């Protein structure tokens with residue numbers, strides 16, 4: 001058997017952009033470096049597929065000793081089918097040099113059923129294309145499929161005791177969609193193979209396809225001639241509008257004419273950028289500050305979202321709080337104090353988290369949070385989990401004020417914010433002496449994965465090291481809020 005030319009992932013890559021496929025096959029060394037955040041996501045252990053196998057127990061895994069030996073995987077699958085095995089995990093098939101590895105293949109009576117597991121709660125169009133390719137390869141390999149289904153996570157499932165697999169997973173047949181895609185799949189395979197063999201770089205311009213369905217990892221190559229401060233640097237503007245401008249020759253923010261079709265907020269940024277001016281609406285900021293009363297608490301939570309609920313009364317992907325940082329200022333001239341909490345790994349962190357938080361926020365005063373939604377949702381969730389604390393939690397929610405508001409409402413606007421209001425955008429513009437760069441954990445999603453990984457870590461030194469990184473990151477989040485608040489106070 002010849003080595004495969006296309007796999008599921010390269011087929012989908014070619015559907016997004018044939019230039020990306022060509023570069024991947026011929027110039028993989030030009031691929032963009034993987035960011036720390038992406039790397040953490042790639043490294044994340046995903047046990048959803050293994051758990052879903054238990055829906056069809058007693059199967060045999062076709063994965064060969066050397067995982068990358070796909071020819072051996074195909075051979076193993078063939079032998080398992082021939083020997084009468086009725087449940088095969090990681091079943092591999094190859095047809096016309098296209099490889100497909102299916103999560104679960106099941107024989108019921110004399111009919112075969114294919115199952116592909118996704119750790120998502122929704123069926124996306126990419127998943128349907130993925131299943132369509134699997135169907136094409138498997139059925140052309142001589143296994144006639146009675147059905148092909150996607151197994152996804154049911155986001156309404158609430159854990160109560162042991163995980164109930166039948167309730168946790170949703171199984172949906174996608175055979176109808178797969179069948180209607182067969183002709184297209186065949187045509188795209190032919191096109192992809194031609195592109196790979198042609199030896200000519202496809203002439204594809206940058207466009208919205210660079211971001212859909214995934215951010216392309218060859219942007220460093222294709223986007224290298226996009227100038228600095230281009231129209232793509234205006235956050236919040238639709239990609240279609242950005243490309244309309246760019247393709248009409250308006251490439252930088254400075255090129256954008258006074259009269260344009262962009263919305264009011266984009267124009268605030270354009271004006272601020274062109275005039276290099278900082279907008280400060282003193283009246284609006286003063287009225288915001290009237291809602292803020294000392295002593296001040298600057299509060300930030302970190303949460304993790306297990307796909308499979310770990311604790312009773314939780315749902316898939318529910319935000320579970322495991323850490324907070326809290327800076328405290330008794331009055332304007334008082335010294336800053338700091339409180340923090342990071343749950344011990346291996347336990348349900350919720351009770352210790354809320355009891356600890358309620359204790360340190362007992363005093364009166366405003367609780368400032370940056371972008372209130374997540375903190376408010378977490379606290380509302382904890383009210384349900386621990387009704388005995390509901391009224392105390394309600395009092396904290398009432399004291400919360402969103403520090404992001406004056407920035408989102410453009411009462412304070414700095415051109416370096418680029419129409420974005422995340423703390424990561426605010427900090428370099430308003431408090432350049434503070435920075436997340438250099439931190440081992442530098443974003444909420446990396447913190448989430450780091451805490452998830454702590455659950456199975458046994459090396460004590462590693463545990464201490466990760467905990468230190470988590471504490472350092474969350475502390476910077478609330479210190480940044482303190483500094484940003486000082487900027488607002490001084491601006492009036």
Ligand code: SF4
Pocket residue numbers: 016017018019020021023204205206207209210211216217218219222223
């Ligand atoms: S960056 Fe855009 S044009 Fe370039 S290969 Fe990727 S998707 Fe294609």
